[in-house]
Amino acid sequence: MLGLVRRMLPRGLKLWAFERVVRSPVLSRCYYLFSGAFSREYAAVLYGRLQHVREAEAKSDDGARYTLRRNTHRLEKGLIMRPRREVFATGYLGETVNIFCALADQDDGSATAKALLDWSGDVLYRYFEAVPENADGKVDRLRVKFTESFEKHARQPGQCAPFVRDQTPLRVTIDDMIELARRRRSVRWYLQQPVPREIIDKAMLVGGYSPSACNRQPFEFRVFDRPERAAEIGAIAMGTAGFAQNFPCLVVIVGQLRAFPFDRDRHVPYIDGSLAAMAFQFALEVQGVSSCCINWPDIPEREAAMAKALDLEPDQRVVMLMSVGFPDPEGSVPYSQKKTVDELRSYDPS
Missing domain, CATH: 3.40.109.10 (NADH Oxidase)
Structure with missing residues (x-):
């Protein structure tokens, strides 16, 4: 219905209406509420959040892996900070250790499971090495839980943790x-x-x-x-x-x-x-x-x-x-002129 009304309006009136709608967040929301253009995105985002919560509560493998990947990377970023705080990541450390231990217990020996557990285990190992004992009681309790799981599953610290990257010149040039x-x-x-x-x-x-x-x-x-x-x-x-x-x-x-x-x-x-x-x-x-x-x-x-x-x-x-x-050697491709560098970028004026 909104689309039909929009098509029937004269161009000048449509522009006048749009100019007023875009100036008001309330009117903009109302416009798309009636148009329904974003309804599938709304539903998809809400369904995704629902699945995330369901998987977290059920401790499903998929939900746990997404959370473990995120938290492990957050730990990595904390480990590479300069200067690094003596104690950090206490807000999500417990969740990370709990998921690691649960997935380690469920490890099916697959390459996918091993790769994630190796990475997360190495980062957690480095974390507990970096944070001194007796600096934080909660961290010390989680240190014990992680160490027990790490040793129980006969894991050994490896190289899947922050490192100084290779800076040897690449064979590929600009x-x-x-x-x-x-x-x-x-x-x-x-x-x-x-x-x-x-x-x-x-x-x-x-x-x-x-x-x-x-x-x-x-x-x-x-x-x-x-x-x-x-x-x-x-x-x-x-x-x-x-x-x-x-x-x-x-x-x-x-x-x-x-x-x-x-x-x-x-x-x-x-x-x-x-x-x-x-x-x-x-x-x-x-x-x-x-x-x-x-x-x-x-x-x-x-x-x-x-x-x-x-x-x-x-x-x-x-x-x-x-x-x-594989391209057909006789087939043509569009020329597709690209924007110049000057069109694509701008530098902050000094």
């Missing part, structure tokens, strides 16, 4: 990076041959090193490497008509809102997923594989179709799609 950025184009025409999963996994390894808020990495890359399935999923997106049937492989990047207990973090899955996507694309390109990011607009019918096709839960939000394949 000119190499510029050439890679220029070479990477949005390719829509591919050779009809499969992309080896080894190539995709190596590129994903690079993507996984991308920065992520508190290292939670609240996303997953769902890979469809059967052409018929890639075409089916690709056709759900807008802007793929006429070439979706050409996809040898399609990746759908899905954000996880349940990784966050607060509304304020609702944009992080999109940011972190996009950072990983760019690194993933560059890593594909250096292996001779091309790609094309496919926009995913928030359209109710397409959201429903994608949720059904991928069996998504309400808090699992599509960030983007990406076609992947």
Whole structure:
């Protein structure tokens, strides 16, 4: 109804109304309350918070891992501070130790569980080394609990803790990076041959090193490497008509809102997923594989179709799609003139 009224208004009157709505936070909220444009985002954020609380109360593996990843990274940041406080992180240290001990007891020996426990265990070990005994009674009690768990599971301190990074000059130069950025184009025409999963996994390894808020990495890359399935999923997106049937492989990047207990973090899955996507694309390109990011607009019918096709839960939000394949040497790509450096950045005036 609001959309119909908006379309019927003369352009001048619409501009007049918008100018007044944008000046008032109350009117702006009312506008979107009636328009419903953000209703799915509201529901997704609330569902994500609900799942986060449920998983925390149930001490589920997924919820515990997200919390442990966040808290371990917070400890790391405290350990590298200069100067470092004698006692820190007492507000979440108990939660961190409790989750570590619980997951250590449930350790199934998988590579995924081992990697997280090795990292968190090493950071906690360094933390209790750094904080002197008798400096804080609560810390001392948690030190005992952690040490008992650490020794019970025969863990040994390793190298998965803050370190001084290697500063040996890289073999890749800035000119190499510029050439890679220029070479990477949005390719829509591919050779009809499969992309080896080894190539995709190596590129994903690079993507996984991308920065992520508190290292939670609240996303997953769902890979469809059967052409018929890639075409089916690709056709759900807008802007793929006429070439979706050409996809040898399609990746759908899905954000996880349940990784966050607060509304304020609702944009992080999109940011972190996009950072990983760019690194993933560059890593594909250096292996001779091309790609094309496919926009995913928030359209109710397409959201429903994608949720059904991928069996998504309400808090699992599509960030983007990406076609992947070996480029057809005869296929063209758009020129796509980019903004100049002067257009993209500005320096703080002195």
